[in-house]
Amino acid sequence: MQALGLGKINRSVTVEKTPQIAGMINKIHNLVEVKDI
Template identity: 55%
Template sequence: MAQVRITQVRSTIKRPKTQKLAIQSLGLGKINRSIVLDYNPSIAGVINKVQHLVTIEHI
């Protein structure tokens, strides 16, 4: 399965609670923190919800 590196680049201050929870579910929470995950439909949905707060790199 393909992997992606997700990096948080914007803050969750003044964001809806659902976006804050999405960032937490990805394992992020601080700016410039990165995580490598397997790309699957559930991760794609979470990324789509917070795409303006993160950058995605295919590995």
């Protein structure tokens, strides 16, 4: 989660969608909320 920039509860970050980021999100999909902007 720290690799995504998430460390504490209710923190939000904006990252570019790459295959590497998508893989990280898939591992923790139950812990985060993802929105496309």
